[in-house]
Amino acid sequence: MSQLSEDILYLIFKILKDDKRTLYSCLLTNRTWCRTAVPILWKNPxxxxxxxxxxxxxxxxxxxxxxxxxxxxxxxxxxxxxxxxxxxxxxxxxxxxxxxxxxxxxxINGSRKFTHLYIPYNFNFQIHLIPEVRSCLSCNANINDDIVAGLADICKSIKKLELFINDDNYGIIRLIEAQQNLFNLDLKMHQGKPYTKVLASFINLKVLELDCGSDTWECLGNLSLPYLQILRTKNVPIKGLISLIENTKGYLIEIKIDDTYHYIPDNKRIIQVIYQKCPNLIYLKLILRNDNILEFENLLVNCQNLTGLYILTNVPIGDYTIVVDRKFNWDKLFEILNISSPKSLFKFKFKFDNFFISPKLISLKLFFDNWKDRHSIYLQLSQMEGDIENLIVEKYKPGIVKRFNNMILNDEFEWI
Structure with a gap:
């Protein structure tokens, strides 16, 4: 191994780019290994x-x-x-x-190969005047607008932008419009309304993350992001999201809707829009209202590529959690999952912070018993009472339930 060429070492170390502990060990092997590993370790310092x-x-x-x-x-x-x-x-x-x-x-000089640049809050150094600033940019927009506009003149190949916007900054708009390879945008707007001028610049956007507590999202109704593939939102009113999804062209493969309370008619409408406009959907996270469980069956039938499903029965609002339904018909939901789930669906998360609307052991038992001739289930639940873990271990693992966790620790499926 110590005699491998630098080109081969680089390919190996590149695979280990997220394994910092191993890469640090490689630094100590010899001078060649150290010289090869350092640029990978410090690519995004x-x-x-x-x-x-x-x-x-x-x-x-x-x-x-x-x-x-x-x-x-x-x-x-x-x-x-x-x-x-x-x-x-x-x-x-x-x-x-x-x-x-x-x-x-x-x-920042001609010998560096960094791909990320983070600009901190209130940064006022004229960085855009340095000729070598031509790397991928992750940018906090609470900086001098002239600096952002200056970066727009020299940075044309930014792939990812993280923007914290409070104003309709002309510099941010120029920076966005100048990009040729932008595919990932993370927008956080802490106050005020979102600005159509900014959002309208993302015609070819594939990944969009919206996080805002504002109710003034009328601009989403006229926003067209036809090639959008991934949509992740927090605190975005449901009617704006319905319009946004309606204006896509079937490329959405992931939808996550967090912290958005909505009434039964709007819940039904967004379920309908998803199965009408997102036939290639792979991952879905949303609130399901009890009255719309039957409508949800249409989504299962029409989204035949669905692999992961995260169902919420409550919404966190500030320091409180709102339970959207006093009762939830888990038996009915499990029934339609057994009957109508696409063959690709096997990863489930169910979140219920209120004990009174959590599923009963008998309901889960029936769900498992009827999950026949399918991919083994990966299941995560909010912590529920009852001896669910022993039930799964003794009767359903590993044939029906391959992996199980009785406490949701994060929002993502880690079981790939």
Whole structure:
């Protein structure tokens, strides 16, 4: 292994890009392994900002001149702050421009191969004037609008943008319109209304994440994202989501709708829109109202590629949880899942924070007993009372239920 060429090593290390522990070990093997692994480990150095920022800060300090080190030493921030704080603190201080320039040039120069650039809140350094800034960008838009507009002139191949928008920034619009390869957008709008000018720029967008507590989403009614494949939303009113899905052209494969309370007619309507406009759907997360369980059967029949299903029976609103139905007919839901589920469907999550609307053991038992000649189930539940784990282990595992967890810990299916 120690004699492998650098090209082969690079291909191997690239597969291990998310296994930081193994890559760190590779650094210690020999000089060739170290030289090959370092660019992969540091391709996106800001991933270390939360878990390993002290180590990253020490590496950065080791590359600074004695003059810059003395500046840091004199203000006693060797291990107290992160690198973005250092840059922000001295960006507008002429006396410390040497330190700022050294740190910026350390990361942005012709020999670096970074693919990510995170711009912190209120950043005011004229980064767009540095010729080498041409990498993929993950951008916080609460920065000087001129900087964002300047980046639009030199960055044309951004693939992913994370934007925190409070205003209808002309710089953000220019940056978006300039992109040729944008496929993933994460929009967070903390206050005010969303702006049609921004959203209308994403004609070829494939991934959209919306997170907003505002009720003023009328602009979604006229928004057309025909090639959208993944839609993840929080706190977005249901009528706007219905219109957004209606304006797609059948490419949606994942829909996640979180923290959105809606009444029975709107719940029925969004179920209908999904099975009418999303025949290739693979993963779905949504609230299901008790009165619309029969309508949900049509979705199962029409979405024959469905693999994962996450059913919510309540909605978290701030510090509270709203139970949308006082009773939920789990027997009926399990019945139509047994009868009408596509053959591809085998991953289930059911969330119920209220004990009184959780399924009973007898209902789950009937569900398992009728799951015949199908892919073994991967199942996660909100914690429910009753000896469900022993029931599954003794009678249904591994033939009917292959994997089981009696407490939902996150929103994603990790069982691939």
């Amino acid at each position: 800001w991933k270390l900002k939360d878990s390993g920022w002290k180590q990253m800060l020490n590496v950065i300090i080791s590359h600074l001149s004695n003059e810059s080190r003395n500046i840091l030493k004199n203000i006693c921030i060797w291990i107290l702050v992160s690198i973005d704080y250092i840059i922000l603190k001295f960006t507008n201080k002429e006396s410390n421009s040497i330190l700022t320039n050294e740190i910026i040039n350390l990361f």
